[in-house]
């Protein structure tokens with residue numbers, strides 16, 4: 615195999631995993647990132663004043679059913695078991711999420727057992743809605759008005775910046791209710807937190823003699839000339855200079871505050887009332903419950919539409935974006951010597967485990983294409 619010069623744009627999980635796999639296969643890899651650190655949106659750093667490990671771009675909990683991905687991350691970090699137990703404040707009370715038997719019994723002042731609760735929720739559900747078209751219809755059909763208004767409506771409005779009646783029903787795919795006292799947010803077999811944070815893990819992934827990392831280095835259109843192939847984890851529309859307009863993203867503003875002791879007593883507290891402008895407060899020391907700190911660092915989180923220059927967090931993917939996305943995707947598909955990867959490159963929300971799986975598959979596809987002397991496609995995972 616000929617050793618090629620490869621450019622990876624983005625030192626997040628996508629760039630790191632693809633880069634590592636191809637470096638191990640003997641290629642010479644350069645990873646660039648516009649930011650001053652590796653790790654992308656998973657970046658964690660210790661707050662110098664309190665020693666708390668802070669999830670700088672919002673809370674990240676690792677969870678997966680993919681044993682290959684779990685083995686992969688455990689090569690580079692020690693994972694400590696972690697259960698994500700979210701609370702919500704709504705209508706002047708604190709409840710457990712996702713809506714479970716405890717939430718139902720507390721909210722309605724009942725002592726229902728699982729089957730009774732299931733029958734009770736079925737009575738609450740608005741069965742007159744036969745074909746739910748919107749998120750609101752779907753929620754009313756599943757859980758009825760009381761639970762919808764307390765737990766889903768306000769939070770969703772704040773997160774998406776529009777009425778739930780304007781959002782597609784597909785956002786709420788399944789019944790958002792459990793009829794047991796299980797309050798573990800995720801169902802996945804493997805769940806944990808890297809003991810020394812995600813940035814340490816991603817730094818270790820990037821530590822290889824064939825990898826050069828350049829930080830504070832934004833991608834420039836002339837760069838690909840010096841490389842045989844580019845893997846681009848930056849924004850798809852950014853590759854084209856946003857010439858047809860910008861794909862919509864939600865961004866987050868974090869209002870950071872520090873206190874002594876414990877502030878809210880849990881890692882994540884959602885706020886369901888629409889009158890409260892923030893969506894949630896995260897208290898970062900609870901993401902590492904095995905550590906002890908006297909001080910505490912909290913983020914009050916606000917969601918809004920991303921403007922040019924903001925960090926793009928969540929792809930909106932509503933109807934207007936899909937048309938524009940179709941246009942950029944069609945043009946990107948014709949591009950040569952570049953593969954668009956990851957969250958921004960394919961304009962999809964991806965959890966970390968899916969990002970890693972896709973990155974492993976992309977690197978494998980590249981090695982196979984070279985072996986078989988075939989062209990490497992612009993997308994291994996298409997945006998649409």
Ligand SMILES: Cc1cc2nc3c(=O)[nH]c(=O)nc-3n(C[C@H](O)[C@H](O)[C@H](O)COP(=O)(O)OP(=O)(O)OC[C@H]3O[C@@H](n4cnc5c(N)ncnc54)[C@H](O)[C@@H]3O)c2cc1C
Pocket residue numbers: 623624625626627628629646647648649653654655656671672673674675676677831832833847848849852866927928955956957958964965966967969
């Ligand atoms: C608020 C929030 C919470 C999340 N929580 C979880 C969670 O609990 N569990 C979970 O599994 N997943 C979670 N995720 C998803 C997780 O963040 C992603 O799976 C992961 O970050 C995707 O990695 P990536 O490398 O594709 O993208 P990114 O992490 O976004 O990395 C892309 C990198 O490319 C760089 N870049 C972009 N454009 C350029 C350019 N032009 N030039 C140079 N560099 C550039 C960026 O600076 C960035 O570092 C969360 C996401 C968000 C937004």
